[in-house]
Amino acid sequence: MTERIGIIGGGIVGIALARALAQAGIGEVTVFEKEHRLAAHQTGHNSGVVHAGLYYAEGSLKARLCVAGRSALREFCQEKNLPYREAGKLVVAVDESELPALAEIERRSRANGVPGLARLDGAARLREIEPHVAGVAAVHSPHTAVVDFAAITEALAQDVRAAGGTILLGQEVVSMAVAGSTVLVVAAGSEHVFDRVIACAGLQSDVVARLVGADPSPKILPFRGEYWSLSPERTDLVRGMIYPVPDPRFPFLGVHFTRGVYGDVHVGPNAVPALAREGYGWRAVSAKDTWESLRWPGAWPLAKKHWRMGVEEISASLVKTLYYRKARRFIPELAMADLTAKTAAGVRAQAWDRDGSLLDDFAVDQIGPVTLLRNAPSPAATSCLAIADHLVDRYLNVRRP
Incomplete structure (x- = not known):
């Protein structure tokens, strides 16, 4: 039976993850984005810099995924003839x-x-x-380097659709409940059942996490x-x-x-x-x-x-x-x-966190079949393709063909 996979968030990380799953044929992929366009928030409102890994603590997720992500992003832009300077x-x-x-x-x-x-x-x-x-x-x-991250997101989305994935715009997720091995997602009055859900909700990540009873910390x-x-x-x-x-x-x-x-x-x-x-x-x-x-x-x-x-x-x-x-x-x-x-x-x-400390590294939680990307600030756009691979390999426990 084909797995049903839901992704919450139509920024560059969520769309990169949808692409990785759809192209690998891992399941039926559906993306929910509350706005009526992709890349509406952090992805479309940044400086466009592709970071090389200068600032991050040695061995951290940021350091490893930034270096891998920069190379992958450069290759993607070359493949799609997107500007990369x-x-x-x-x-x-x-x-x-x-x-x-x-x-x-x-x-x-x-x-x-x-x-x-x-x-x-x-x-x-x-x-x-x-x-x-x-x-x-x-x-x-x-x-x-510098790029146009919104244009990259649209190119990634084209690959998602070409591989059979679905992207739903103007569909804000308002409810999510784990029922055994499945997840019931309610968005814009419609109900969907998935075997797995991954939330890449950016500015709303703690709000989405609360829908499934995750720890309120870290807060955005x-x-x-x-x-x-x-x-x-x-x-x-x-x-x-x-x-x-x-x-x-x-x-x-x-x-x-x-x-x-x-x-x-x-x-x-x-x-x-x-x-x-x-x-x-x-x-x-x-x-x-x-x-x-x-x-x-x-x-x-x-x-x-x-x-x-x-x-x-x-x-x-x-x-x-x-x-x-x-x-x-x-x-x-x-x-x-x-x-x-x-x-x-x-x-x-x-x-x-509750003690007032600002989280530096990327952070992920898991509640049964729901995976929550809790902290993904810069260089998340640079690292998007590597973050997608990391989530698939480390948290989704699926084998790629």
């Missing part, structure tokens, strides 16, 4: 105080097998790569990242990507410059708490989402630990001058007028 990334230490953290980035990068990595010392060496950058040292990753804390566009007349200030040395206390990379796959340059993102799970601006407020975050046991420990950084990030969001100062540290020639209107913001689904 190796723009290269420069992680810059602006002054000597950042050199120890830069050395740790270099160590992790080499441990993770980042291809072509080079350490650059001195302003002159940095300007060979990025002529307008300021700094004392950097790590250069020439194979860090939405962080909004806001971008500014660089004026078209000034895009020559950036050749590829210019990144800061990240603060190891915080799971975000800081404001940076990225030349996108279509030639535009954007600056950002920052990281501010969103007032709704899908809150792409300050006016998007959900009293329910905000109250759930405030009453979570980890709220006070998190605020106590990171309040200074929170105030700084929120201030830079509200006051353009402060955002500009963050960016100008790396390109002294930058003028505030070079930052044009804000572009579309993204919201990161950041998982956090």
